[in-house]
Structures are given as structure tokens and as C-alpha cells.
Amino acid sequence: MSETSPSIATTGSTKKLIAVQRRTRNLPRNPAHKLPHNLPQKQPHMLAHMTNHQQVTAKPMYILGISCYYHDASAALLKDGQVVAAAQEERFTRKKHDSSFPQHAILWCLQSQGITPGDLSRVAFYEKPFTKFERVLYQHLHSFPKSIKTFVTSLPSWLTEKLRVMKSIRKLGYKGDVFFLEHHLSHAASAFLVSPFKKAAIVTVDGVGEWTTTTIGKGTDSVIELFKEIDFPHSIGLLYSTITAYLGFSVNNSEYKVMGLAPYGDMNRRTNLFYRKLKSVIDVKSDGSYLLDMSYFTFHYGDRMPSNVLCELLEGPVRLPEADLTSRHKDIAAAVQLVTEDVMTQILKHAHDITKCDDVVLGGGVALNSVYNGKILSNTPFKKVWIHPDPGDGGTSIGAAMYVWNCILKHKRSFVLSHASLGPGYSTEEIKAYLDGHHIHYSTFSKSDELVKQIAMLIFKGSVVGWFQGRMEWGPRALGNRSILSNPQNPRMQEILNLKVKHREKFRPFAPVVCLEDASTYFDCNEPIPEITDFMLMVYPIKEKWRKKIPAVTHVDGSGRLQTIQRFQNPLYYDLIKEFGRLAKIPILINTSFNIRGEPIVCSPHDAYRCMMGTGIDCLVMDKFLIRRDENPNDMWDSEQIAKD
Amino acid sequence: MATPKATIIPTMIACLRKIKEALTVVGKKVSTVVNTILLGVIYIFVVGPLAIAARLMKKRFIQTEKKSETYWVKTDVGNKPVNRYYRQY
Helix, strand or coil, X not given: CCCCCCCCCCCCCHHHHXXXXXXXXXXXCCHHHCCCCXXXXXXXXXXXCCCHHHHHHCCCCEEEEEECCCCCCEEXXXXXXXXXXXXXXXXXXXXXXXXXXXXXXXXXXXXXXXXXXXXXXXXXXXXXXXXXXXXXHHHHHHHCCCCHHHHHXXXXXXXXXXXXXXXHHHHCCCCCEXXXXXXXXXXXXXXXXXXXXXXXXXXXXXXXXCCEEEEEEEEECCEEEEEEEEECCCCHXXXXXXXXXXXXXXXXXXXXXXXXXXXXXXXXXXXXXXXXXXXXXXXXXXXXXXXXXXXXXXXXXXXXXXXXXXXXXXXXXXXXXXXXXXXXXXXXXXXXXXXHHHHHHHHHHHHHHHHCCCEEEEECHHHHCHHHHCCHHHHCCCCEEEECCCCCHHHHHHHHHHHHHHHHCCCCCCCCCCCCECCCCCCHHHHHHHHXXXXXXXXXXXXXXXXXXXXXXXXXXXXXXXXXXXXXXXXCCCCCCEEEEEXXXXXXXXXXXXXXXXXXXXXXXXXXXXXXXXXXXXXXCCCCCCHHHHHCCEEEEECHHXXXXXXXXXXXXXXEEEEEEXXXXXXXXXXXXXXXXXXXXXXXXXXXXXXXXXXXXXXXXXXXXXXXXXXXXXEEEECCEEEEHHHCHHHCCCCCCCCCC | CCCHHXXXXXXXXXXXXXXXXXXXXXXXXXXXXXXXXXXXXXXXXXXXHHHHHHHHCCCCCCCCCCCCCCXXXXXXXXXXXXXXXXXXX
């Protein structure tokens, strides 16, 4: 199968990138990139004071946000303060967590609006490269001679690309202003400036930015102030990553596996021996500040994160990938989850004390810990919480661009990120052209009712369905546009999906999707249900009486990382869940990301078809087309050999 | 019938591309070796003396230990003059 991507240049050369831009300058905007038509429109108010003539002739202001070079490169485009396009680079290059300069994502963002780099008003970069380089050099000076290996392997990339961000941006053909924001400021902006709060406490926690690993601040209207920080090497994110590495998983990729493994261990603080041991590794003050005992870590000078001292403390060597997970490993996973929750609770309580805000926004990679997120409102004085759908480094491209619009250019806030459908979409004609061009057997639904009824029945009867609709989601979660859907009532479905479809570890749980109005029937949620359940960022207990009825989405501790959906957000998806509920009596589906293990979530029709044909997915629904795996035997292949992190 | 020019030139271009790919692979390996040696020399003869001098003067580049009632450090990120954001540091 040859890969064609009608909208995107796939060459690496930036000269070709500019040539493609010149050719596509006059292309009409692709109607597939429109938002769903029944989504409430949030109109910018900044043109309200102008005359009609001025409104007609006023040129929109485009701001491009970029993040790259560490993990999860991405680009985001604002038009007059509204996010109109955003995507991670990995989805185009098909390299998971691709960190290279996001030229494909940038090109797509520009093409989606029919503009060129010359039409951009400002560009924002998510961190200060020279400050970060200063920290790296200081690490080497501090750690001499132990850091020689990392010095020799990491310095070339600094000299050839990380310190030459301006050159990469100018190569796009953009000649205007470029803003460089602090890393944690970009996190804070991505969390606060697109939230529904006018005033909120801001807490950002990640591995490390330039020097900062944790911050507390406050946001009021368009003003963000960060008051306090904790600096490298003391980092709760790096503690979690170190234990992730110790347990044999890949860092910056598999922390969520440790989170999923934790409930299999001893989650009792009194009886978990490793909890007490890990508490000795970190000194936490009553104000939430903390200090790591660096004798247990090597990340400040080496490429291996846990030190031999930590291995002795945890009573064993680093686990080899794919080796068996013992009860000791599970208890260690539980211990690091408990320690992280303790520290985060202290930090949040202190943030509440100093900001006096009832609302809080979280940013940074640690905000992906959805098990802890589900406990924030019950464990801290905050009344409301909001988290960006991509709180990690990928989301900082939106944060950087929004900071320029709201805080530097001083525009009033007028945008709330109420949905994550910000990536590429494909029209019916484009999908049909792909299917016909590749001689794929498919059938067509004439009405959406017919599609919903038939697919709901297929899922009810045990089929695994690939669901490809609308615009690709922004962030690491599939939220109903690039999803694999199946029946959670089938007790074997978790095993089928893990082994035959996703080719991943058996212990990994699956997430449920439920209509918002039904959520409190099946889950013990906070009331009112936080909006961020739309982005699958909270884990809640499933009510006791339903656990045995939906075993495939009930984790070993009875919890589920639910996604809630309202009809205006995604009518077809919503109707499918309701129709399934009519058949199965419980309106909950399994929603897992549409990808092979080790690959990014699918982006294009080709990616989706390829994924289906290489796994145990029974059929694929793309727009109004149904493609069955067994009707296309010539395109079958086995993805198990390439499935790895 | 294809003219000799129509067949020879594409064949030559294909051959030159393959040679270029092979040279790129070799070049990358050579650059890895050269980089390793050069950077190793810089590490030992530049970073090393600076690190040793700093240790003799008890200068700490990273705070790994601290005795304090709080580990929070005050910061004033955000609300800076605009020209600050043009800088990469």
C-alpha cells in the first residue's frame, strides 16, 4: 500500500516546504476543516467597535505557536485569538513523540487557513533555548567527569538545531517578530488562558523546563503571575520518570503504564513497604515544597535514571523491558503513585492558601496523572479544576500563542477550549477518492441513522470497530474522532483488545465513554461533573453495582478513566452511544485510541486503513463508509512484529 | 521506441542518488566519530578545568542539598516588559 497524503508535503526539505506553500497559496480552504456546524460559536468581540467597512477590510491576525526538540513537537495557529488549528508533528511523520521541528504540523496549520508564513503576524516559541542550554552546561560542570557520555551524545543536537530555533523559523519564510516564553509560563498559559475561569490558581508540574520543575501562580483575566518555583534537579516529574525507567518502561512515553499498574499493588500507605522507602527519597515540607535526595538518581549526569543506591533501596535491579512484572514491581508502582499524590496535594493546598482562589488550573506533564486528577476536588479546598487536553509539552504551542495574544498584545480573553477537534479532517470526497484509488471494498451508508443503528449492532454483537470521523483530536487521547470502539460488557474484550488489536501488556485497562447525563448513574463523580471529563483526564470509581456488568472498562480497583460527551460536541458519536445503550441496556462503550502500539494515533484515512488491516479490528467506519477487514484479504498484514514502545 | 537519452539520463540520476545515499551514511558515521573525539577533548580540556576550579572555590552549579524551612524559590515570571520576550534567554 502506498501512502498518499493529499494535503500535506511529506518531504523533509524546507526548500520543498516553501515551494509547496507557494503552489498552495491560492487553494480554497478545505471545508472538512470546518468545526462541527452545531457547535456553539464563540464570536470574537474585538471587531465590534469597528464600522462595517472596517470589519470587511480588517485583516485577521494569525499567531503561530511552536513547541519542539524534547518530545511531542507541535504547532498551533490562532486567528484573532481563536485556536483554529493545532496538531502534533508525530501524527504526520508517524514517529511517536516526534521531537523534530514541526514543519509538517506548521504546514498543515497554515494550509488549513489558506495562508502562508508571510501572513503570520507573530510566532511564539514555548521556551528559552539559551537558558535551557545554560542549565545543561551547569549539569556537566557539576557532574564532571561522570557526564562525559551524555556531553558527547547530546551536545551535537544543541549546536545543530536546539540553539538555532530562529534559523528554523526564518527558513519557513517568516520575517516578523518571534517571541520566546519561559517553559513553565507556556504551561501556565496553556492551562489558564483557554480555561473557562476568569481568575484561578495556577500550578504547573513537569520533569523540567529551563530550570523550573514546579511553579505556583495566579491568573486574573489576561494576566498571569508565577510567584514561586522549585528548580532542577528537584522534580516530582523526574521522580515518576525514574521509577518508570526502573520498572522497565520507556520514559516520557510510559508513565501512564505505571499509573495503570499501581492499583495492582498495595495502595495502602500503612502497609506498602516501598511507600515508606520512597518517602525517604524526597523531603516534603508542609508548604508543598520538596527536595530530592540526589544520591538515588543519575538523571542530572547520566542517561540511566535510577542510581545503584535506588536499586538497593528498592531491593532489586532495573527491570528489563518485557520481563515479568512481579508483586514487588506492582507495589513500587503503587508507592510512587501514592508519593506523587501526597506531594501534589500539599502543593495544591499551599496554592490555595496563597492565591485564595476557589478554582485551579493545572499544567505540565504531571497533570496527565488522571488518577490523581480525580481526587483533586475531594482532597484539596478547590471547588473547580480545569486541565488542558494536552497539558504536557505538546500543549505549550497553544499556550505560547495565547500568551502572545492575551498578555503581550493585551487582547481580552474571548476563547475557551471546549472541544479538542483541532486537527486535520477529511471530506467525504477525499475519503472516497482514497478508497477507490486503492481498490478497497467498502459499503456506503445513505443516512446517519442507518450508520448509527448498524454500527451499534456490530459493537453489541462483539465486533471491534475503528471509528474515523471529523477532525483529529488535539492531545494524547482519542475522544471519538480517531477511536477504536467495542463492547465493555464482554468479559473477554480487555484481553482481545490488548493482545489482538493493541498488542500491549495484559494489565492495561481500557477507558469508557458515556453521555454526560448518564455519567453519575454509573460513576462516583464529583458533582457537578468537571468539564475536563470531556478530555478523559479524570479517573473515578465505577459504582459497585455496575462493575461486574462492564468488566472490560473496570480496572482492578473498580475505577475507570471516563470520557463524557454531550450531543452538541459530537452528534454522531453521541447517537451511537445512545443507540448502543438501547441494545445493551448500559450506554457505555470502550473508547481506546486508534493506533498500533508504538505508533501515534492515526491521522489520515490511509493510517486508519493500515491500522485496521494490521490488527484484529473487524471493521472501520470512515465518514459514511464501512470497510470490513475480511472483505479486503489482500491488504492484511501482521503488526505484532512492529508493535513496541 | 525510447531514445538512448531518455533511458540513460534517468538511469544515471538513479545511480547518482544511490551514491549520494551511501555517502550520506558514511558521512554520518564519520561525523559521529569526529564529533565524539572533538567533544571528548573539549570535555576534558575545557569543562574539566572549569569544573575542578569551581570545586576548589566551593562554587555549586546545581543545588543538590539545601537546609531551609522551604524549598520554594521566589520568581517573577510573567508580567515582564515586552522586549524581554524577544530574547532566547
